């Protein structure tokens with residue numbers, strides 16, 4: 001692919017983003033909490049809030065980037081980095097916590113060797129009770145619940161998912 005084609009594709013992509021941000025701003029215009037609703041829509045589409053998209057949104061709505069980032073960081077739901085291909089949720093509800101959820105989380109972080117547990121392939125997060133307390137401590141991997149785990153099980157879980 002030539003440089004010109006790549007640049008053309010990039011410009012098309014940027015224009016597409018501008019158009020989409022404009023559509024979202026229009027859709028939620030004059031509605032209470034519109035910034036949050038637009039951020040939800042952006043995250044649903046991209047999996048996170050890319051900086052360039054936040055910047056377009058700032059221009060479109062006339063809201064400072066500082067304010068947009070304040071909202072994004074206030075709500076834990078919003079992500080500033082792309083999610084990994086696989087999501088691992090460690091339950092930190094009371095039953096799981098008491099049965100060693102923290103040890104599972106520490107082992108996963110150690111294995112992923114990444115601050116905050118993100119290594120590009122995996123997205124690691126803590127969640128509240130997932131309703132399987134009888135299986136504590138439990139983790140959910142790509143929507144599938146695994147229970148009664150110990151730290152030694154973590155390597156197998158990661159191995160099974162890697163490369164899939």
Ligand code: FES
Pocket residue numbers: 091092093094095096097128129130131132133134136137138
């Ligand atoms: S506390 Fe973990 S499933 Fe309920």
